[in-house]
Amino acid sequence: MSVVALQDTFLEAYSKIPKTEQKRIYKLIDALRLDMNNKGLNLERMREALDPNVYSVRLSHSYRVILVRPEDENVFLLVWIDHHDKAYRWIKGKRFVPNKETRTLQMWDMENVNADGVVTGEPAPAGQNLFAHVTDEQLYQLGVIREFIPIVRKIKTLDDFEIYKPVFPNDTCEYLSFIAQGDSPEEVLQVMRELERESDAADKKDFTVSDAITSPVSSRTIMVAAKDRKLNRQLQEVLEQPLERWRIFLHPRQKSVVEKNYRGPVRVLGGAGTGKTVIAMHRARYLLQHFLQNGERVLFTTFTRTLAQNLKQILSTMLSPHEMERVDVIHIDALAKRIAEKGNACKVTIVSGYKLNALWKEAMQKYDWDADKYTFLRAEYDRVIQYNGIETWQEYMSVPRIGRRTSVSRSMRKRIWNTVSYVVEKKKEHGWFEHTDVLREARKWLEANPSQSLFQYRAAIIDEAQDMHQEGFRLLRALIPEAENDLFIVGDAHQRIYSRQVVLGRCGIHVRGRRSLRLNVNYRTTEQIRQKAVEVIRKMEFDDLDGGVDHGNDISLFSGTVPVIRSFRNSTAEKEFIVSRIRELLESGVKRNEIAILVPTNDGLEIVMKHLYKHELPAEKLSANMNPDRPRIQCGTMHNSKGLEFRIVFIAEANEDNLPNTGVLNMKKNEPDELEAYLNEQRSLLYVAMTRAREQIYITSYGPLTALLSDPSGN
Numbered sequence: 138m139s140v141v142a143l144q145d146t147f148l149e150a151y152s153k154i155p156k157t158e159q160k161r162i163y164k165l166i167d168a169l170r171l172d173m174n175n176k177g178l179n180l181e182r183m184r185e186a187l188d189p190n191v192y193s194v195r196l197s198h199s200y201r202v203i204l205v206r207p208e209d210e211n212v213f214l215l216v217w218i219d220h221h222d223k224a225y226r227w228i229k230g231k232r233f234v235p236n237k238e239t240r241t242l243q244m245w246d247m248e249n250v251n252a253d254g255v256v257t258g259e260p261a262p263a264g265q266n267l268f269a270h271v272t273d274e275q276l277y278q279l280g281v282i283r284e285f286i287p288i289v290r291k292i293k294t295l296d297d298f299e300i301y302k303p304v305f306p307n308d309t310c311e312y313l314s315f316i317a318q319g320d321s322p323e324e325v326l327q328v329m330r331e332l333e334r335e336s337d338a339a340d341k342k343d344f345t346v347s348d349a350i351t352s353p354v355s356s357r358t359i360m361v362a363a364k365d366r367k368l369n370r371q372l373q374e375v376l377e378q379p380l381e382r383w384r385i386f387l388h389p390r391q392k393s394v395v396e397k398n399y400r401g402p403v404r405v406l407g408g409a410g411t412g413k414t415v416i417a418m419h420r421a422r423y424l425l426q427h428f429l430q431n432g433e434r435v436l437f438t439t440f441t442r443t444l445a446q447n448l449k450q451i452l453s454t455m456l457s458p459h460e461m462e463r464v465d466v467i468h469i470d471a472l473a474k475r476i477a478e479k480g481n482a483c484k485v486t487i488v489s490g491y492k493l494n495a496l497w498k499e500a501m502q503k504y505d506w507d508a509d510k511y512t513f514l515r516a517e518y519d520r521v522i523q524y525n526g527i528e529t530w531q532e533y534m535s536v537p538r539i540g541r542r543t544s545v546s547r548s549m550r551k552r553i554w555n556t557v558s559y560v561v562e563k564k565k566e567h568g569w570f571e572h573t574d575v576l577r578e579a580r581k582w583l584e585a586n587p588s589q590s591l592f593q594y595r596a597a598i599i600d601e602a603q604d605m606h607q608e609g610f611r612l613l614r615a616l617i618p619e620a621e622n623d624l625f626i627v628g629d630a631h632q633r634i635y636s637r638q639v640v641l642g643r644c645g646i647h648v649r650g651r652r653s654l655r656l657n658v659n660y661r662t663t664e665q666i667r668q669k670a671v672e673v674i675r676k677m678e679f680d681d682l683d684g685g686v687d688h689g690n691d692i693s694l695f696s697g698t699v700p701v702i703r704s705f706r707n708s709t710a711e712k713e714f715i716v717s718r719i720r721e722l723l724e725s726g727v728k729r730n731e732i733a734i735l736v737p738t739n740d741g742l743e744i745v746m747k748h749l750y751k752h753e754l755p756a757e758k759l760s761a762n763m764n765p766d767r768p769r770i771q772c773g774t775m776h777n778s779k780g781l782e783f784r785i786v787f788i789a790e791a792n793e794d795n796l797p798n799t800g801v802l803n804m805k806k807n808e809p810d811e812l813e814a815y816l817n818e819q820r821s822l823l824y825v826a827m828t829r830a831r832e833q834i835y836i837t838s839y840g841p842l843t844a845l846l847s848d849p850s851g852n
């Protein structure tokens with residue numbers, strides 16, 4: 138007898154039961170395989186269940202495992218674990234269908250449908266149907282079983298689709314999601330056919346549960362336990378790390394992006410949680426295994442140190458030690474510093490904060506500026522001069538000041554230039570560099586020494602590209618020779634929280650035609666969280682990192698509870714609420730390190746952490762050196778959460794005067810460009826923080842709540 142498990146449901150159930158019960162599963166599987174008639178197993182047919190092949194078996198005094206045992210087949214399919222009554226309720230309306238079209242074993246939930254009475258209702262009039270352009274036959278080929286076709290015909294809008302989603306099995310739901318997002322049925326069927334080509338059971342007349350289990354397509358949904366007494370390593374791995382199965386199975390769409398041979402740079406866009414980083418990591422592996430020669434290396438870079446560290450750790454579990462030696466995971470500023478120091482044989486000292494402010498104040502005094510022009514001058518330097526890599530007065534005189542609304546006369550420009558030159562000279566005298574200076578110096582060195590191949594990089598993968606400075610991309614272009622599969626860039630302008638818009642074409646990176654891709658399906662966040670997060674940024678426009686507009690719209694595969702948003706009288710009341718919710722979550726089986734508390738400011742972070750300690754809740758700050766597996770509540774600023782994800786997220790201190798920060802608003806109030814840029818960054822920051830949550834989000838404040846949640850204009 139072979140024993141397999143239905144991933145999505147079984148893993149969910151498994152993650153909710155106590156550790157002692159989890160350990161019993163392995164023994165139970167062995168026992169089932171050896172002798173299913175073993176009386177001790179207490180195998181019982183569940184007559185109340187809709188599916189005639191459903192059985193239950195005793196795991197312990199309290200828990201039962203639900204399984205499917207198709208007649209005349211030598212297989213047990215584990216689907217659920219729960220207390221007796223709850224398990225019965227769960228299984229009651231489920232039907233397990235080996236679907237010849239999708240080559241998978243599907244789970245249909247008739248209970249949901251019948252409760253809503255949707256099966257017997259009238260279909261939506263033609264033209265008002267989200268899937269009107271999909272024929273019945275195409276729906277069938279997409280895996281919709283015949284009796285469910287009338288249900289699809291009732292779906293008028295994307296919102297309707299949300300309500301109906303739990304009815305569909307995951308694979309068909311995913312295919313329908315693609316169509317709902319604008320893909321043609323033919324395109325989606327093409328993806329399916331590619332899979333069928335891989336399937337050895339494609340021509341069989343009857344499609345059985347055993348066929349579904351052995352079909353390669355099922356590798357995403359079914360885990361197989363090995364035939365010998367030791368459990369298959371894969372099953373054990375997935376059971377122990379249920380949230381990371383994407384490391385093993387990619388969706389066919391993702392797979393095709395990862396495995397293509399591209400004639401030049403590729404750009405992949407997609408909203409939060411659409412799998413961009415997952416794809417980037419798989420791409421690194423694929424490049425090494427299929428496209429690169431021995432000795433050629435891959436650079437994997439991103440914007441922040443914490444994220445680079447996190448990516449390195451995950452990559453090291455996906456790649457062999459030998460492959461890992463051929464990949465450098467490093468954030469862009471560290472890379473630039475490395476090149477500049479190696480190339481110029483000099484020590485780079487980064488200057489920022491008060492030293493730099495003091496230098497600017499000195500220059501402003503010398504050139505007789507009013508103190509309130511500080512923001513204007515710094516922005517002119519960062520947004521126009523540094524952004525465009527300008528180094529001479531002639532260049533500055535002729536550069537279009539795109540995105541700067543305050544006009545400046547020629548004489549004013551000259552005064553600005555004199556002030557800037559003073560700062561630049563002084564920085565040189567002290568041997569000080571800002572990060573952008575280092576990027577530029579590194580690039581200039583590479584351009585002047587084209588034959589120098591410092592690190593044997595043949596290709597680069599760039600994550601979180603929206604926050605990369607133009608100088609960063611120019612540096613990468615100078616570092617990686619133009620060739621097939623040279624640059625793989627993933628990013629999302631919705632999440633830009635550090636830099637200004639980049640135009641890849643202006644950095645010598647030319648993305649053409651089919652090398653520009655967009656992912657639309659969110660695998661991380663529930664639709665409820667996604668929608669709430671999108672509300673915060675809905676009035677903004679987003680670029681495609683190359684001078685165009687990103688009109689993309691995403692959809693989440695999962696449904697969940699609505700975000701909880703609450704404001705409290707004072708900070709203590711807010712923190713007490715958070716602590717009590719955390720205690721409840723821990724009691725319900727959520728692990729400490731699955732919970733994150735994010736706050737707008739560093740001061741707020743200290744307060745939150747003190748509060749957790751006071752209540753004996755171990756906590757840890759998000760940082761490049763932290764170990765995310767330690768059983769601690771993860772705390773960090775919203776900025777630090779970039780690129781990460783957690784099961785439950787609290788955004789605390791989301792106060793009116795924190796988000797956006799009133800002090801910064803005041804400083805920028807006379808600079809409309811800067812003010813708008815800052816507000817947009819703050820909206821994106823909130824979007825980023827909210828979309829870190831997989832299952833549930835709590836947003837709290839003391840005093841009035843941030844206006845960004847109620848009024849996306851931020852006014």
Ligand SMILES: Nc1ncnc2c1ncn2[C@@H]1O[C@H](COP(=O)(O)OP(=O)(O)OP(=O)(O)O)[C@@H](O)[C@H]1O
Pocket residue numbers: 380381382383386387388391407408409410411412413414415416629632659660661779780781782828
């Ligand atoms: N093929 C897949 N199967 C299952 N889960 C997946 C798959 N692809 C992605 N995911 C899940 O979605 C999560 C989000 O993926 P990822 O971090 O790559 O998204 P992203 O687009 O880079 O997000 P962000 O831009 O918000 O940081 C992953 O952690 C993973 O849990």
